[in-house]
Amino acid sequence: MNQPIPASQLVLNAEGAVYHLNLHPDQLADDVILVGDPARVDEIASFFDKIELKRQNRELVTCTGYFNGKRITAMSTGMGTDNLDIVMNELDALANIDLKTRMPKEEHRSLNLIRLGTCGALQPDIEVGDSYVATRYAIGLDGLLYFYEKNKEVNEIAMRDAFIKQMNYPTDLPKPYVVEGSKELYDRLAQGYYQGVTATAPGFYGPQGRTLRMHLSYPELNRKIEAFEYQGWHVCNFEMESSALYGLGKMMGHNCLTICVAIANRVTEKFASDYHPYIRKLVSNTLERLTER
Numbered sequence: 001m002n003q004p005i006p007a008s009q010l011v012l013n014a015e016g017a018v019y020h021l022n023l024h025p026d027q028l029a030d031d032v033i034l035v036g037d038p039a040r041v042d043e044i045a046s047f048f049d050k051i052e053l054k055r056q057n058r059e060l061v062t063c064t065g066y067f068n069g070k071r072i073t074a075m076s077t078g079m080g081t082d083n084l085d086i087v088m089n090e091l092d093a094l095a096n097i098d099l100k101t102r103m104p105k106e107e108h109r110s111l112n113l114i115r116l117g118t119c120g121a122l123q124p125d126i127e128v129g130d131s132y133v134a135t136r137y138a139i140g141l142d143g144l145l146y147f148y149e150k151n152k153e154v155n156e157i158a159m160r161d162a163f164i165k166q167m168n169y170p171t172d173l174p175k176p177y178v179v180e181g182s183k184e185l186y187d188r189l190a191q192g193y194y195q196g197v198t199a200t201a202p203g204f205y206g207p208q209g210r211t212l213r214m215h216l217s218y219p220e221l222n223r224k225i226e227a228f229e230y231q232g233w234h235v236c237n238f239e240m241e242s243s244a245l246y247g248l249g250k251m252m253g254h255n256c257l258t259i260c261v262a263i264a265n266r267v268t269e270k271f272a273s274d275y276h277p278y279i280r281k282l283v284s285n286t287l288e289r290l291t292e293r
Contacts, residue, residue, distance in 0.1 A: 140243025
């Protein structure tokens with residue numbers, strides 16, 4: 001791109017910060033921990049030795065500080081792949097676009113983006129509470145990736161096609177896609193956890209097979225997802241962000257990993273009512289592993 005990115009495309013606020021995150025490039029660390037819940041940013045920051053800054057715009061809260069001498073940013077994204085589309089594009093803009101000239105930088109900056117969240121387990125052997133699921137592959141049921149040309153470069157086509165075929169996946173739902181996470185981050189941060197495939201749903205109720213007052217179009221879908229198998233991989237859990245994180249991150253050249261606490265099991269119907277100690281343990285483990293030398 002030889003022309004500056006137009007103001008309607010790269011939207012900045014009156015301070016010259018990216019519009020939704022309300023951040024300047026120098027306020028972002030290379031290691032970023034992403035959470036859905038804004039309140040969880042303060043929980044992560046409580047581990048920091050020093051806090052450099054805190055910013056908030058809507059549900060997007062950012063805190064940059066230091067843990068064991070390493071600069072880390074904690075950021076809330078809100079829920080859903082639509083929010084991740086905003087967060088990922090603006091994080092990449094902070095890293096790889098000169099906001100003053102509106103031109104992409106010649107030298108690429110790669111971020112480590114680690115999502116710590118909660119999920120619903122889809123395999124009966126995953127107990128709720130003190131169980132952690134690391135996502136090796138994310139299956140997107142949301143369709144977001146297909147809006148970007150480079151989806152062909154990161155989409156695991158063979159696994160996607162096997163999923164569609166085994167599931168006899170309904171053609172009137174968004175076409176699934178599959179993206180692999182960062183092997184480097186997995187080796188550093190996810191040892192000792194469950195590993196498998198995560199299904200990212202575009203909603204909490206119907207798209208995850210929940211019914212309150214409305215019936216499902218495809219009530220058998222969850223059972224088929226639970227039974228899916230590809231080269232020894234199974235779908236371990238449901239959540240709402242990882243496919244966008246992995247897909248957009250890989251297209252942009254960032255390293256991405258999701259680790260979730262299983263707070264519910266959709267097969268056994270168990271639910272962990274007080275899962276906050278397990279979230280805190282996950283945060284502590286991640287920070288320690290992230291700062292090991």
